[in-house]
Amino acid sequence: MKAVIIGAGPSGLVTCKSLLDAASDDFPFDPIVLEQEADIGGTFRYRGYQNATLVSSKQLTTFSDFRLPFEHHDHLTLEEYVDYLRAYCRHFNITDRIRLETKVVNVSRNPDGGHIVSYVTKTTAGEWEQEPKTIHATYVALCTGLHVIPAVPSVPGIEHVLDPANHQLDAMSPAAYHSTEYKSREQLAGRRVMILGTGETGMDLAYEAAKAGAKEVVLCSRSGFLSFPKALNDFEVFGFQFKSEKASVPIDSLITNLGETAYVHPWVASSHIRWFVSDFVIKRLIWFLTGTQAGCNQWVGELEPDRLGRAYVFLNKSHKAMPYINRPYRSRARILEYMSRYIDPPEDMPPHTDFTVDLAPFPTHFLPNGRAVFPVIERRKDAVRMQGRDVRPEVVVYATGYRQEFSFLDKEGGYATPGEADVRNVVKSGDESVGFIGFVRPGVGAIPPISEMQAFFWIALLKKQVKMPLPPPHYHLLVKDTARIKYGVDHSAYMSTLAKDIGAAPGLWELWWEHGTHVLVCYCFGAAFTTFYRLTGPYRSPLAPQITKTELWDTITRRGLLGNFVMGLIPMVFYLALNAIALGIELVFTLGGVVR
Incomplete structure (x- = not known):
């Protein structure tokens, strides 16, 4: 069963490896x-550039059965x-x-299947061949x-934008270019x-420009952003500084499983109440700690109230430019600053006291003299400040x-x-032989x-190991019909849904019986790490228990007792109670014949 994988990024590599692992006499997958x-x-x-780092942690980003050294830095x-x-390939x-x-x-249908x-x-001359070759693929x-x-x-x-250092505006150094062409501070x-x-790349470049010694930096935002650091840094409450003794805590490792991802009643999942409650709590918490609820220590660029929260947008974890x-x-x-404050990392602080990265709306146009014209938006502080x-x-x-373009897909096919x-954003119904991996x-x-x-x-689907029909999807971010990006998902909800679909989501009793209390507690307090879905089920890995007990356990214990109490135990108890109430109501309705 030849499987052609198009693209050798992380998605293509892990798909190739997973197909090889799943190959059997009945399904002799042969990926290329x-x-x-x-x-x-x-x-x-x-498409990287100087000083770029991942904003997702290694604990979450690395694949389930091939980890980095335990002492390696997080990002x-x-x-x-x-x-x-x-x-990984080697x-x-x-x-x-x-x-x-x-x-x-070109990818076309084979009349024979x-x-x-x-x-x-x-x-060898670096030119593309004129005559294409072909591969007959099952998948x-x-x-x-x-x-x-x-x-x-x-x-x-x-x-009209002209760089006086480059009057000829040659192709190597244009005055206006996409971020793919940016490589260094020079x-x-x-x-x-x-x-x-003002996505993560835009925020990165604003910081890089400030550090490079740009004469002026203007960062333009369409409609705002939600800013959080990729790792929690220092907070000070009544003069007492909260700082992890081991290391900073990656922001993507904070969401707990039990009650919010695992063991969620369908009514609770469909209402998205978990997201709304966590948004409500987080906004008040960061207001207390930083003085603003637009984001973590974010004083401008706030989103509209109906889009502010994890249910709606992609968190911007490039936080270095925020002090500017x-x-x-x-x-x-x-008095409020004494009560609590967020401490920016010293390396992110401006080198002198007067340099600012100016936030502004997108310019409507440029005048012939090169001057940018900004729209008048009274509700935006940055727009008012930049007028004139x-x-x-x-x-x-x-x-x-x-x-995205897929011009190589045959139009007649x-x-x-x-x-x-x-089907779970992976295949089109009735055409399971074509998988879309990495497009959420x-x-x-x-x-x-x-x-x-x-x-x-996808592999479980090909092997007909997925129970049909699938439950409704409740993992998509909530967007308007006019939204530009509609492929956003809640990471934890999506991962858990896929795991349940293929029988890889572990049961609590099963975890305790097979792996003991240590693994069970780690699973309950941990985020939706892929390794958790290899503790039991069809993709069980012998490495998963040890990774859970060491690296993932370390990520949880970094929060400290107070952190695990506030960000782990309290939400867990609340969500479990919410799910229990939903289950009780369902039982009453069932016994009363209202639902079946």
Whole structure:
């Protein structure tokens, strides 16, 4: 059963490895990975830049059965992560199954069944071959990723932006370019810089421009953002400083399983009340600790109230630029500052007292003299402040994300796109031989571990090991019909749903009986780590218990007793009580004949 995997990023690599592990006499999977670039790693290898690090922790991002050294720091650089992927390939002997510099040009239906994958390779002269070759495949996995083709909005007058250091505006150093072309601080040093977009890349570039010595930095936001640090740093309450003795606590490891992910009543899941309650509590907590509930120590750029919370948006975990952005807006009474305050990491603090990263709306256009024109939005503090400012950037960087294209899918073949994958966002109903791996984005979390669970689900689906019909999905982020991005999911809810679908979600009694109290407590207090779904069930791994007892246990104990009480035990008891109430009501209705 030949399986062609398109793309050698994390999603493609883990899909290849999972197919090999699942191969049997009845399902002799024979995967091959086709990658058009000269190396593996995808976005992490080819769309990175100087000083870039993962905003998701290694505990969550690394695959379930191949971990980094226990003492390794939590957040990897992109180079370190690509090295990890290379080691993963070597360890599981999948390097020989990867064909680099091999571009898929067409995928069509084979009249005899399966698919015909046409591809070209590069010649020794570095040109693509003219005549494609073909592979007859039983299965095709699209793992090309969400971040490939730059999305560049049209801004009238952008051609008037001129960099005096580069009058010729050659292709190597344009005055306006997408973030994919940004590689180092030298591109921003000594210039007036405008960055369009306040996602994690935009925030990174604002910080890099400030550190590079840019003359001016203007960061433009469409509609706001929700900012949190990727790891909890220091808080001070009544002069007492709260700091983990071992290390900082990754933000993506804080959500607990029991009551919020595992053992959730369907009524509670469908109402999303867990998300709303946690949003309510978190907003009040960060207001007490930092003075604002727009985000963690975020004093400007707040989202509209109906979009503020984990139920709606992707958490922005690139927090380094916030001390520069907050400066004109931060205002808090001394008594409140004494009661509690958030302490920015020293390395993120501005090098001198007057430099600011100015937040602004997206410019409507540029005048012929290169001046940016901003819209008047009275409800936005940044828009009011920037009115009348003479902003004439010398460099404009589009940190405006990416779009997806699948031109290689034969139009006559009736192939779906990832947005049409209605079975757990992995396959289209009736066309299970084509899998879409890595095409959802978590609000808080990471795509690689999701891809691993998606690969498990796809394989179980091919083997007809998934119980049908599937329960309704209650893991999508809540967005309006007009939203630009509609593939957002709650990481924990999505992972747990896939695990339940394939019989990999462990039962509490089963965990205690087989692995003991240590593993059981870790599972209850831990986040939705993929390793947890390999403790029992069809993808059981002998490594899972030891990883749980060491690395994942360490992540939980870092919170300390107070942290586990506030962020673990209290939410757990509350959500279990909420689920118990829902179960009680259901039993009453059932006995009364109202529901069946």
